[in-house]
Amino acid sequence: MHSTRLFRLGVPFVAGAMALCACGSRDQGDGDSASSAGTTVTIGFDAPLSKDLAAVGLGMKNAAELAVNQANKNHTVPGVTFKLSAKDDQATPTIGQQNAAAFAAADDVVGVVGAYNSSVSAAMQSTLHDAGIVQVSGANTNPALTRGADYKTAPKRQYDNYFRVITTDDVQAPVAAEYFYRDLGIKKIATVDDKKVYGAGLVKEFTEAFLKLGGKIAVHQSINPDESDYASVVGTVKSSGARAVYYGGEYPQAGALKKQLVAAGFDGPLGGGDAVKDDAVVPLAGSRAADGLYTTSDGRPVEDLSSAKSFISAYQAAGYSEPYGVFGAYTYDATNALIQAVKAAAGAKAGAVEDLRPKVVKAMGSVSFPGATGQVGFDEYGDSVNKVISINTVKDGAWQDGIKVFTK
Template sequence: MMISRRHALCGTAATAALLTAGATSAFAADKVYRIGITLPLTGADAEAAHLILNGALLAIKLANSSGELKGITLEPMVLNNATATAGQYDPAQAATNARKLVGDKKVLANVGPEMSGSGKAMAPILSMADLATITPSSTAPALTDPQFAGEFVPGGKPIYFRTVTTDAYQGPNMANFYAETLKVPSVYVLDDSGAYGVGLADAFAAQAKVKGIKVLGRDRLDPKAADYSAVLTKIKATNAASLYYGGTMQAAVKLVKQSYQIVPDIKKGGGDGILSPEMMTAAGFPAAEGWYATNASPHVVDDPKLASWVALYFKTYGVQPDDYAITSYDAALVAIAAIKAVIKSGEPLTASNVRNAVQTVKINGLQGPISFDKYGDLSTRVVAVFQFKQNKAAPLADMDKQSIYIGVAPQS
């Protein structure tokens, strides 16, 4: 089923008034079904996760208010993938949440997770139940790689779909940017020991070598450690021209602060794990100044065509969206389009039938056309590059104002 871009951008004053109802309010529709939303809503990545959460909630609310579901009401089932013990996303908690999703026969699909480590814990459980998840941000290639189907797709059919590209493109394309745009002769590569960070750093390092950049070293950070001065002093001794970090904000906050003290003058960058409000609110300026980061999606939040949607998002949630709020909105649109396709077909409204519809769905989302290959990966593979630049006139957590869009990373 095709959803038009015009439909994706709908947002009249009457619709906006309907958005004041909370995610857990009672529904009066004939039948209530649920879409899961699984994100690390507390801990090191909570600010970014809430921007993503809002995107999915907005799509669900608009679908309910439009009446397009013909007597069906969708209720968000929001689950926190983080724990206080981990201080960030926790794969064990993500697995617990996956079991909650598959244990509820009213759950038709899931939006999330944010992190690939959570995805690796959830995918086998969701696969055995034939429950589709559409991630707006997790990028580890292994989750959809047929080589690992036995581990992550034991049920046989693809259940892990993405509205972003993968680190098979995000890492190498950023290496191309380091070589072709920054023209650095050497780099030192770090990761945060997580599934996402290790895979991203591996992909970056491999392409950096292809592009003739000398990889002077590779180290793994303990995200719970407080002091990274030893590894940063080692990097300083190598005279590396640049640093690349694969990982999320738990380690990044400390890395950004301490690298500013020890290696202030080298080029620094990372993936979408650091393109987060926590770079400004937790790491802070001037330490974050000049860092580069990528999105595994097009940069469209500034597109004038999306102005009404951005205004509606801000009016509803009181914060500016980022690009992953948009990919989350699009992920929910995919689930909604699949549900509508099943309703139209006359087949029973089950998670398995919705999964089948997700596989072949085609929509025009906020970011543009969305469809999936046979493994669940997004057909388009755009990687956007940003640089953190302090704007003292703007709110500190405003991603759109505290970072500047550089452009699309050179494709491999």
């Protein structure tokens, strides 16, 4: 069990600097006056760092690490040095829950950034909540994580420690439905999901919106994401009369599905959510077969945002071998949101402050700042206040981002 007395914070101000005294690990760094006088606290990080989704997870980890390194260099929280502790959940809920338990048991962990998969975060939430640890994601989009299963008719905050800086499937899926129906002129579509929380939820939202517009769902199918042969699904879709496919799932399976659809003679577009928007999906599908992929992604293309220029240049200067990907900038903002919450909690008032973790949870709800992806802040459910969706497509074997942008 973790200690219930996580930190005793002294907040004396000496020459304008706050010294943070704690029972966490002491920094034995490079002799920097602020860090050597203070304390090292740990930010946990959880994402898939191996197997199929490693490319996206490693980009997220790098972005979180960049935020931590910048906070330390800039002394964002005087007297505090941050350390990132990254754990690999392999996109598996049970492993994510084990990682959450390990973070909860470590007295120096002040918050957790992650997870990537909504299903993994669903498995982590109660453990982190019971430990009083704030959790903030730059990738989770399932609405139920914040507002419960009845999020449309009776939304209710599920865990007061859970936040995200990215908008949700009930925003992005209707945008996709509108684009397919109105812009692409698709009136009859097949839907496919991977049976996961994210994928199934995305297809549910898309279906409701598409039907409301007057469209028809020709057939609904599910795949096993652990398999790679989708011949049965492809055959069913092809014979259904559908003119397009909407897929709820992630880029490794989306690439394989698109490749097999084209090989079977199905030439309609394939749509998907933000988890399909990855550079790796093009070689997985094949540059020719990848044409006609359409995805939604949160916000405007990062490369088009003036607010993201410093993040992009710093990421490139850091020399990371993996690209930051679709969720890198959001994870960067999520990590900085947590750092700002620690700053607010540690500097709330002079004197001893018990249990830093709950203080950080409380402070997180009031965090607001201009981030790389736009304005970072949270509504009463812990959801992002920034609700902008872009449409992207693959043409001539390359992504064309932000071909249309919706603001909700």
